[in-house]
Amino acid sequence: MSAKSEKVEMIKKVKDGLDVWDDIFRYAAAADYSAIHPDDFERMKWYGIYRQRPNDGHFMVRIKIPGGQLTGFKLREIGKLANQYGRGFGDVTTRQDIQLHWFRIEYMPDFLDRIYNKLGMYQNFGCGDAPRNVCGCPLAGLAADEIVDTSEMVPAVSLMYKEGGKEFSNLPRKHKTTITGCRIHCAAPQINEIGIFGVERVRNGTIERGLGVCVGGGLRDTPHYAESLRVFLKPDIELVKDVCRKLTHLYRDQDSLRQGRLRARFKFYVAEVGWRRVRDQLEEYLGYQLEHDESIVGPVGVGNDDHVGPGLQKNGLMYLGVPIPRGRLSGEQMIQLADLADKYCADEKRQLNTTIKQNIIFLNVPPAKLSDLSKELADIGLPADAHPVRRSLISCTGIQFCNLSIVETKERSKRILDYLEKNVPMDEPIFVSVTGCPNSCAQYQIADIGLQGTLYTWKGQKGVEHYHMLVGGRQGVDPEFGRFITDEGDKKVKVPAELVHLSIEKLIRAYQAERTDGEKFADWAQRQEMSRLAALVKPPEDAEIPATA
Numbered sequence: 001m002s003a004k005s006e007k008v009e010m011i012k013k014v015k016d017g018l019d020v021w022d023d024i025f026r027y028a029a030a031a032d033y034s035a036i037h038p039d040d041f042e043r044m045k046w047y048g049i050y051r052q053r054p055n056d057g058h059f060m061v062r063i064k065i066p067g068g069q070l071t072g073f074k075l076r077e078i079g080k081l082a083n084q085y086g087r088g089f090g091d092v093t094t095r096q097d098i099q100l101h102w103f104r105i106e107y108m109p110d111f112l113d114r115i116y117n118k119l120g121m122y123q124n125f126g127c128g129d130a131p132r133n134v135c136g137c138p139l140a141g142l143a144a145d146e147i148v149d150t151s152e153m154v155p156a157v158s159l160m161y162k163e164g165g166k167e168f169s170n171l172p173r174k175h176k177t178t179i180t181g182c183r184i185h186c187a188a189p190q191i192n193e194i195g196i197f198g199v200e201r202v203r204n205g206t207i208e209r210g211l212g213v214c215v216g217g218g219l220r221d222t223p224h225y226a227e228s229l230r231v232f233l234k235p236d237i238e239l240v241k242d243v244c245r246k247l248t249h250l251y252r253d254q255d256s257l258r259q260g261r262l263r264a265r266f267k268f269y270v271a272e273v274g275w276r277r278v279r280d281q282l283e284e285y286l287g288y289q290l291e292h293d294e295s296i297v298g299p300v301g302v303g304n305d306d307h308v309g310p311g312l313q314k315n316g317l318m319y320l321g322v323p324i325p326r327g328r329l330s331g332e333q334m335i336q337l338a339d340l341a342d343k344y345c346a347d348e349k350r351q352l353n354t355t356i357k358q359n360i361i362f363l364n365v366p367p368a369k370l371s372d373l374s375k376e377l378a379d380i381g382l383p384a385d386a387h388p389v390r391r392s393l394i395s396c397t398g399i400q401f402c403n404l405s406i407v408e409t410k411e412r413s414k415r416i417l418d419y420l421e422k423n424v425p426m427d428e429p430i431f432v433s434v435t436g437c438p439n440s441c442a443q444y445q446i447a448d449i450g451l452q453g454t455l456y457t458w459k460g461q462k463g464v465e466h467y468h469m470l471v472g473g474r475q476g477v478d479p480e481f482g483r484f485i486t487d488e489g490d491k492k493v494k495v496p497a498e499l500v501h502l503s504i505e506k507l508i509r510a511y512q513a514e515r516t517d518g519e520k521f522a523d524w525a526q527r528q529e530m531s532r533l534a535a536l537v538k539p540p541e542d543a544e545i546p547a548t549a
């Protein structure tokens with residue numbers, strides 16, 4: 001067993017992550033960061049409480065939002081927490097959570113009281129070796145053309161994990177579930193350990209709608225797309241809960257995975273034994289057979305979008321997706337969005353939803369009020385009808401707060417966005433991911449254009465921030481990961497961070513000039529010779545880093 005695995009497995013054995021609850025309050029009462037036992041820092045992750053960089057007594061708190069389903073009441077309180085404890089901002093994450101920073105241990109009792117008691121939310125399994133936030137389509141139950149309504153399944157599965165408690169609290173590593181019934185499979189089932197997706201098939205001349213299951217997806221620096229189990233599930237909440245529960249048990253019980261943290265994810269098990277064996281084992285765990293359907297090889301028609309912009313719901317009301325550049329909102333903007341939700345959204349139970357592209361969707365807006373809402377959003381600096389790249393650029397936390405990061409990402413994303421908005425007209429979203437290290441929290445392998453941070457020497461100066469670039473990630477029944485752009489020597493091309501917006505521009509302009517009818521960026525990028533891509537993105541020999549660097 002690796003030293004790191006041994007350490008974490010021992011921490012979990014000595015005391016379960018969930019059992020750190022009382023200690024959080026004890027440490028908070030003492031208001032002494034230095035008194036916190038090092039192992040309890042690890043365990044606090046089970047409640048989404050995480051030491052942030054630099055290690056100077058502050059925490060990041062990840063507020064767990066199953067399926068991203070929010071109300072104005074909840075978002076207002078999160079905005080107030082950001083203002084009171086988090087230096088006035090927060091980040092929507094790629095798992096539809098909201099992360100706040102700069103929390104101190106003494107803030108935790110009030111924070112947890114407000115989350116659990118005032119908002120009726122919970123932090124159990126916010127992080128740690130446990131099931132992470134269950135993701136879902138923001139329009140679940142509302143999209144006029146959705147395949148299956150998963151709006152109640154997502155919170156039900158999340159609650160099943162929470163109520164299971166120690167049944168799920170000691171997995172070999174993190175474990176991700178997504179459930180999406182929309183036609184574009186916006187919550188990315190293929191990059192989750194458990195991906196439940198909408199399926200439509202014809203039986204005896206009639207269309208039948210249900211769900212497929214894929215398993216073993218995940219990114220990091222060893223990306224795997226999930227494999228379909230070729231089963232057809234009736235859209236029944238109890239059945240979906242059962243399948244998620246037993247797949248998680250199956251993963252939990254693979255003790256061999258606990259030997260090394262780097263290879264402890266479910267994706268390695270699925271790759272080793274194959275999806276047929278996993279399906280057999282799932283049925284053994286369930287105690288009954290699922291309906292097999294060999295034609296369900298994966299989600300069909302996966303898009304790169306997350307419902308940003310306006311659209312008609314099945315109940316006659318409208319939704320309006322708002323791009324949140326790099327996912328960052330001030331506490332004030334959260335409160336303003338909450339106020340707008342209360343003013344414009346007709347159903348107080350479904351007002352707002354975060355998306356995995358770090359955006360926010362307004363739900364249940366009467367059509368007659370849509371333009372007033374759009375105007376008020378523009379007034380607070382969050383226009384809904386923005387440049388396409390604004391809706392599809394995502395960024396991980398980066399060096400500002402992440403202990404693993406190699407480069408800065410949030411400010412870089414803003415500068416890339418500002419440049420593209422000013423200089424590159426676009427007629428469709430191109431998914432750009434800015435990621436601070438190989439871990440891929442911003443999913444660079446599935447992006448149209450992915451950036452992975454690294455340090456390199458530039459004109460004799462060591463340790464200059466650079467990015468490796470990947471192009472052509474796409475999901476669906478013919479999935480491809482983005483290809484690293486490499487030079488003649490097969491080495492990854494490195495572009496100085498200060499010049500990377502120019503490389504992105506060249507790729508986009510080449511695509512726009514050369515695309516065939518309706519061709520997507522990813523398809524164009526996949527058919528390019530590597531030498532061509534390298535020539536496009538490599539900075540010229542005489543390029544200078546601008547004075548702003």
Ligand code: SF4
Pocket residue numbers: 396397398399402403404405406435436437438439440441442
């Ligand atoms: Fe941190 Fe790396 Fe994840 Fe970015 S991708 S948040 S730098 S671990």
